[in-house]
Amino acid sequence: MLSPEHLRVRRVSDRLVLLELSARQRARAVELGEQLLGTVQASVGQMREELERGFELIETRASERRLVEGLKKLIEDASEFDQAEGFDPAALRSEVFLRAAAARQAETFGAPNLREAVLSGAAEALGVEPAEVERRLYADLRGAHRLKSAPPFSAEALVAAYQRAQLQTVLLRATSVVAEVHCANQDAYRQLFQKLKFRKLLYKLERLDDGGYRISIDGPFSLFDAVVKYGLELALVLPALEACDVLELKARVLWGKKRAALNVEHRHVRRRGAVETESVLRDDVATLLAEFNALGSAWCAKPAQEILELEGFGGCVPDLVFERADSPRVFLELLGYWSRDAVWRRVELAERGLGERIVFAASSRLRVSEEVLENEHAALYVFKGRPGARAIERKLDALAARR
Amino acid sequence: MLALEFADGTLLVRNVPPELSLPAACRWDQRSRCHRAPAIAYAELVRWLRKEGVEYEDRARKYAELSERLVLQREARPFQSEALEAFRKGGGRGVVVLPTGAGKSHVAVLAINDRRRSALVVAPTLDLVRQWYDLLRTSFATDVGIIGGGSYDLRPLTVTTYDSAYLHMQRLGDRFGLVVFDECHHLPGETYQLAAELCLAPYRLGLTATPERTDGREATLDRLVGPILYRKDIVELSGEYLAEYETVRVDIELSAEEREEYAARRKEYIDFLRAQGIRMGGPRGWSDFVMRAARSDAGRRAFQSYLRQRELAFGASGKMRFVGRLLEQHRRDRTLIFTQDNATAYAVSREFLLPAITHQTKVKERSEILERFSSGAYSALVTSKVLNEGVDVPEASVAIVMSGSGSVREHVQRLGRILRRQGDKHAILYELVANQTGESSTSERRREHDAYRAVPKC
Numbered sequence: 001m002l003s004p005e006h007l008r009v010r011r012v013s014d015r016l017v018l019l020e021l022s023a024r025q026r027a028r029a030v031e032l033g034e035q036l037l038g039t040v041q042a043s044v045g046q047m048r049e050e051l052e053r054g055f056e057l058i059e060t061r062a063s064e065r066r067l068v069e070g071l072k073k074l075i076e077d078a079s080e081f082d083q084a085e086g087f088d089p090a091a092l093r094s095e096v097f098l099r100a101a102a103a104r105q106a107e108t109f110g111a112p113n114l115r116e117a118v119l120s121g122a123a124e125a126l127g128v129e130p131a132e133v134e135r136r137l138y139a140d141l142r143g144a145h146r147l148k149s150a151p152p153f154s155a156e157a158l159v160a161a162y163q164r165a166q167l168q169t170v171l172l173r174a175t176s177v178v179a180e181v182h183c184a185n186q187d188a189y190r191q192l193f194q195k196l197k198f199r200k201l202l203y204k205l206e207r208l209d210d211g212g213y214r215i216s217i218d219g220p221f222s223l224f225d226a227v228v229k230y231g232l233e234l235a236l237v238l239p240a241l242e243a244c245d246v247l248e249l250k251a252r253v254l255w256g257k258k259r260a261a262l263n264v265e266h267r268h269v270r271r272r273g274a275v276e277t278e279s280v281l282r283d284d285v286a287t288l289l290a291e292f293n294a295l296g297s298a299w300c301a302k303p304a305q306e307i308l309e310l311e312g313f314g315g316c317v318p319d320l321v322f323e324r325a326d327s328p329r330v331f332l333e334l335l336g337y338w339s340r341d342a343v344w345r346r347v348e349l350a351e352r353g354l355g356e357r358i359v360f361a362a363s364s365r366l367r368v369s370e371e372v373l374e375n376e377h378a379a380l381y382v383f384k385g386r387p388g389a390r391a392i393e394r395k396l397d398a399l400a401a402r403r
Numbered sequence: 404m405l406a407l408e409f410a411d412g413t414l415l416v417r418n419v420p421p422e423l424s425l426p427a428a429c430r431w432d433q434r435s436r437c438h439r440a441p442a443i444a445y446a447e448l449v450r451w452l453r454k455e456g457v458e459y460e461d462r463a464r465k466y467a468e469l470s471e472r473l474v475l476q477r478e479a480r481p482f483q484s485e486a487l488e489a490f491r492k493g494g495g496r497g498v499v500v501l502p503t504g505a506g507k508s509h510v511a512v513l514a515i516n517d518r519r520r521s522a523l524v525v526a527p528t529l530d531l532v533r534q535w536y537d538l539l540r541t542s543f544a545t546d547v548g549i550i551g552g553g554s555y556d557l558r559p560l561t562v563t564t565y566d567s568a569y570l571h572m573q574r575l576g577d578r579f580g581l582v583v584f585d586e587c588h589h590l591p592g593e594t595y596q597l598a599a600e601l602c603l604a605p606y607r608l609g610l611t612a613t614p615e616r617t618d619g620r621e622a623t624l625d626r627l628v629g630p631i632l633y634r635k636d637i638v639e640l641s642g643e644y645l646a647e648y649e650t651v652r653v654d655i656e657l658s659a660e661e662r663e664e665y666a667a668r669r670k671e672y673i674d675f676l677r678a679q680g681i682r683m684g685g686p687r688g689w690s691d692f693v694m695r696a697a698r699s700d701a702g703r704r705a706f707q708s709y710l711r712q713r714e715l716a717f718g719a720s721g722k723m724r725f726v727g728r729l730l731e732q733h734r735r736d737r738t739l740i741f742t743q744d745n746a747t748a749y750a751v752s753r754e755f756l757l758p759a760i761t762h763q764t765k766v767k768e769r770s771e772i773l774e775r776f777s778s779g780a781y782s783a784l785v786t787s788k789v790l791n792e793g794v795d796v797p798e799a800s801v802a803i804v805m806s807g808s809g810s811v812r813e814h815v816q817r818l819g820r821i822l823r824r825q826g827d828k829h830a831i832l833y834e835l836v837a838n839q840t841g842e843s844s845t846s847e848r849r850r851e852h853d854a855y856r857a858v859p860k861c
Contacts, residue, residue, distance in 0.1 A: 062699050090768045093758065100756035101781045104734050118756055138749060141763060200411065202434045220411040220573075221601065223432050224441045229573075229597055257690065259593065341410055341435050344417075348436055 001235070002162075002169040004256075006070030009170070016255055016262040018166055026159065032060065033071055033155030040075055040150040048081060049143040070162050078151035087126065089140040096122045096133065164238075170264055171235035173253040175218065175226035181244040182212035188243050189213070189307055193317040194282070195240040197342070199233040205315050212246070226261065228254055242268045284386065285319045285334055292320075292389040299324045299396050304331055308354045316346055318358060327400040330357040334387060340366040343380070350378035359395050361387050376402040407448070409463040412573035412601025414440045414448065426451050442576045443627070445603035446496075463603060466521040466580040469559055471543040473516040477509060480644060482635050486510045487517065489632040490608060496629030498587060498609035502637040503819025504645050507610040508535065511583045512542045518606050520580025521559040525568045525598065527586045527792055529766055530773065534795050535562040535585070550575075552766055565589055568598035576602035584609045586792050588812070590627055591620035599627035612819055613812040637815070637822070645822045646800070648830035652846065654838040655721040665840060668712040675705030716837040717806035718747045723754060725835055729803055730755060730783060737776065737799040738783040739790065741817050743806035751785045751805070760786040792816055797823040802832040809848035 008019040021029055035058045043051040060068050083089075100118045116130070123130040138144065153161070171177070183189050196203050196217060204216040217237070219230035234251070241247050247268040255262045281289065281303055292301045299322040308331065309315030318331035335342055346360045350373055361381045362368055373380040381387070381395050405423075408415040416429055416438035428444035431437075440448060445463060452459050479487070483506055486499045490510075495518055501507045515522045524535045529552045539547045539560050548558030551567035557578065563571070582602055584590050587609030590599060599607070609628040614621045624631075637645065657665055676683060681691045692709075696702035726740065742748045745761045752759035758772045758781055775781040777796050802821045807813055821830040836846045 062703060065703075090765070093768075094771070096756055097758045098775075098780060101775075101783075104730065105782060115754075115756060134753070137753060141749075204434055220413045220439070221441065221597070223413070223430055223434075223439055225600075227597060228594070229569075340408070341415065344437070345435060 001172065002070050002073055002165045004169065004173075006066055006073055007166050007169055008066050008070075009166075011255070011260075011262065014262055016170065016253060016264050018170065018264070018266070021159070021163070028064070029067055029071070029159045029162070030155045032058070032064065032068055033158040036068070036071055036075055037150070037153075037155055037158065040079060040147070044147050044150055046147055047143065048145045048147065051147055052143075067162070070165070071158060074158060074161055074165060075151055078153070080148040081145040082148040083140050083145060087128075087136070089136055089138065092122070092126065092133065092136055093138075095125060096137065167266055168235040168238055170253055171238060171251060172231040173228050173255055174231050174234045174251045174264075175228060175254060175261075176222060177217045177234050177237075177249060177251045179215050179217065179241050179250075180208060180212055180248040181215065181241065182208075182210070182246040183244045188240075188245070190305075190317050191243065192237075192240045193307070195237055199237055201230060201233055201237065205309065207309060226252065226254065242270070245270050281319070282334075288334065288387055288389065288392075289320060292322075292392065295389050295393060297393050299330075299393060306331070306356075308349075308356055308358065316349060316354070316358075322396050324396075324400065328357055330359060330396050330399055332359045332361060332392065335360055335362040335366075340368065343368050347373045347380070351375065353377065357399050359392065359399065361392070405452070405457055405459040407445075407459060407461050407463040409442060409465070409577035409603060410435075410439075412442050412576050412597075414442055414445055414463055414603065416440060416448075423455075423457065441600050442603040443600045446605035449605075463577055464580075465577040466604075467559060469515070469519045469521060471545040471560065473512065473542055474544040475542045479509065479513060480506060482633075482640070482644070483510050483513065486633040487513045490514050491517065493629060493632040495581070495606035495608075497607075497632035498611065498614060498624055498628055498630065500611055500614055500631055500634040502635070502640055502645060502822065503612045503816060504823035505635065505640050506644075507612075508538055508585070511585070511608060511610060512538065514583070514606075514608050515539075515543075515560070515581060518581045520604075520606060521578060522561075522581040522583060523568075523575070523579040523602075523604070524560075524562045524583045524585060525565055526562065527565055527589050528789065529564065530769065530790070531585060531792065532562050532564055533770065565595045565598060569594055572598045572601040576604075579604050581606040581608065583607075584628055587611045587624060587628060588614050588616055588621065591616060591618075591623040596623060596627055613815055615812070617810065637818075641822075644824060646824045646828045646830045648818070648822060648832065650818065650832045650834065652834045652836060652850075653725060654843075655719055655725060655835050656838050657715065657719050657721065657840070661715050661719055665712050665715045668708040668715070669841075671708040672705050672712060675701060713841070714744075714746070716840040716842045717743055718750060719837045722805055722835045722837070723751070726751060726803060726805065727755065729801070729833060730757075733801045734782065736782070736801045737779070737796060738801040738803065739799055739817075739820055740783065740785040740803045740805060741790075741807060742785065742787050743808060745787050747806060748785050748787045755783075755785075757781075758784045760784060760789055762787070762789050764789075788813070790820065795823070796820075797825040798828075799823075800828050800830045802830075804832065804834045806835075806842070807845075807849060809845045811849055811852050814849040815852050 010017045010019060036055065039054040039058065040051060043054055055072055096118065099121055103114055103118055119130045119133050123133045126133065181192065201217050201219055206214040208214055217234065221227055221229060241249060249266040251264040253262050253264055289301055301320050301322050304318040304321040307315055307317050316333055318333045320332045322330045322332065343360065343362050343366055350358065357377050359379050359381050361383060364382050364384045368380065368382060370380045370382050379395050379399055381392060383391065405419055406417045408417065415435065416425065419425060419438055425438060426448060428447060429438045429440040432439040487510060490497060490499065499507065499510055511524065526532050526535055532549060532551060536547050536549055539562065543560060545560060546558055548556040548561035550557065550561060550563040550571060582604040588611045589595055607628045609624055614624060614631065641647065676692065679695050681695065682688055683692065696706040730738065740751055742751065745763065748759045748761055751757060760769050760772055772781065772784060776784050799821045802817055804817055818832050821832065834846060836842050
């Protein structure tokens with residue numbers, strides 16, 4: 001991540017505007033990136049201080065400072081540094097300082113050449129030259145770390161990473177995010193909602209007239225105060241938001257020392273030819289899917305593609321769908337063990353009618369009882385440890401029998 | 404029946420009868436379709452429910468009565484007993500202000516024993532976490548948990564840092580009935596205050612020597628912890644409960660070369676300020692300077708000059724020589740040398756072969772240095788700002804402030820490091836100030852405290 005001093009932003013009234021790189025600026029950024037990457041590649045084996053001196057030799061204009069510092073930060077983060085080889089500097093310091101302390105308390109303190117005598121004594125004990133002792137005394141400080149390897153990416157990739165990192169850095173100071181997303185692919189929605197669940201963010205979902213969704217995202221405490229506590233989670237959700245075909249994001253951030261409340265807007269259109277989002281099943285869901293299909297049941301399980309929503313009340317994202325020739329399909333959402341609150345929300349949704357049959361599976365650690373949801377379209381399955389395929393099959397059969 | 408639940412640093416209030424109007428702290432949350440209140444409102448909410456005679460099920464509170472009792476019965480000093488009594492009278496919520504070295508932590512131990520609830524102690528540094536861990540373990544003869552610095556061990560008595568409390572309180576906020584905020588002047592910071600808000604502990608004790616903050620946010624402590632319940636200053640306890648002390652300001656002349664370079668660098672920096680119309684004393688002085696310095700090559704040079712003239716004042720060669728003389732003079736005393744920046748700390752360490760502690764020092768080495776300093780194997784150590792709080796060595800009797808900020812609190816804390824009473828110890832603090840530099844006015848600002856009365860000049 002970058003720091004605010006690395007960002008190219010401008011405050012316009014109550015807005016914080018991320019400055020886009022023009023074609024000319026982008027070309028210059030790539031040129032600077034090439035020089036910085038060239039310097040780091042040429043500095044492998046050197047100390048960090050020497051690398052930083054190398055960076056200083058690159059001629060830049062004052063107006064480019066933020067960009068250059070940001071690129072340097074990304075390069076240093078992706079580089080691998082190592083401490084100087086040889087003996088442990090902390091052990092060396094211990095040897096030297098104990099000797100010096102003993103000498104200081106002796107009557108001879110203040111005698112000429114005492115410092116040299118301490119260093120010589122330590123050098124002799126360690127079997128090295130006195131100059132080497134002095135040189136290595138603080139060889140483990142950051143500036144003395146040796147560059148082990150340079151990052152492998154290109155200057156173009158570096159500049160692209162800088163642009164994304166800018167927005168993520170801004171989102172670190174976000175108190176809330178409203179995202180309007182459009183996806184041709186339901187999987188992108190699914191992954192987005194899974195990600196929001198995983199990050200323990202709360203959201204309000206509204207269907208847009210043109211088929212997309214407006215998602216208002218914040219955290220539990222946001223009801224009482226605009227806090228940046230959830231900023232890291234909001235920043236980490238960005239890749240999932242950008243995986244949608246079109247993203248229009250509005251964020252409220254607290255910016256600067258005075259924490260001015262500013263608005264940030266960002267529009268992202270997924271490039272054609274960009275890698276399609278893969279449908280990735282969580283480990284616990286994949287295990288359940290495999291175990292269920294190994295039962296030899298009349299029900300056939302497969303990953304669900306749908307989002308079930310109830311206008312005005314939000315929705316849920318089932319993990320699996322079960323199909324049987326003589327019965328309507330039944331969805332299953334595996335809620336796991338992290339949020340009792342999520343169970344109550346699902347119960348309420350189901351009671352209002354989601355339009356599909358569904359089983360919600362929740363851990364017994366959430367202290368909920370299966371009796372809280374028993375209607376003709378929905379059921380709650382409470383499991384101990386991990387969900388059982390056979391128990392789910394019984395739930396499916398029971399739901400099918402309620403026709 | 405109405406039910407209270409703890410959820411991610413908040414309280415969920417479920418099954419609210421339609422005719423019941425909840426206190427203002429509770430709001431309807433459309434996202435979870437129930438009422439929600441910040442966890443800090445727990446005590447107020449429970450009191451209100453009891454007063455209104457509303458039956459409720461408390462699923463929020465996960466803390467327990469403390470089974471451990473205080474086994475190490477140290478006799479409390481009169482002011483410590485008075486502080487405990489004030490804490491009781493304040494309903495177990497409030498701040499106790501005592502000078503460093505007066506035994507604030509013993510007041511907390513007494514309060515934990517008095518309230519008998521699972522307790523969390525929040526401290527600003529890992530050194531202090533280590534000291535609290537030792538103190539609680541010995542006082543209550545039980546295992547104590549640590550959260551922070553790579554550990555996550557949760558127990559009825561647990562110690563953590565402000566950083567970890569901020570990170571984890573949304574999960575831990577239901578586990579403690581009492582929270583002790585050590586050096587609680589840190590708490591009103593924009594992020595740290597959430598640690599207090601996400602926690603439902605009905606009992607809260609703040610400890611500090613200096614509640615006042617430069618941003619004036621100390622008033623927030625009233626809401627986060629409680630009001631100031633008890634206060635004693637250094638001057639009131641000096642002699643009887645704190646060591647006798649003196650402070651000496653030493654004016655150091657720059658060498659001719661240093662003076663020449665200082666004047667040239669300062670001129671370049673001041674000329675830039677004048678040309679830009681920047682008033683460094685104004686509220687936006689520093690941020691204006693940094694922003695405008697970044698916009699031009701002249702600005703960047705002015706910024707470099709600012710840093711260099713400061714560096715010259717902080718690390719003047721005359722200061723180094725004087726430190727050498729003081730180390731010789733106090734070679735049998737335990738001496739702490741404070742610097743404003745790491746570079747000067749390491750320069751002193753290399754020159755005099757003294758151990759240094761900065762924020763770059765790893766925990767293991769830092770503990771080893773402090774243990775050796777405590778045992779006397781090291782008689783002196785140098786540190787930048789990291790030991791302003793957090794080193795508890797009763798034997799330390801000499802402090803040398805080579806450089807520092809204009810903060811009164813920092814200066815009082817540095818003095819506090821050597822004031823813990825031991826035998827007939829007489830503590831002395833030397834403040835080295837580069838003469839006729841910007842440091843002279845910085846020194847004037849930081850000594851605006853009763854503790855720095857009648858300062859002799861060398």
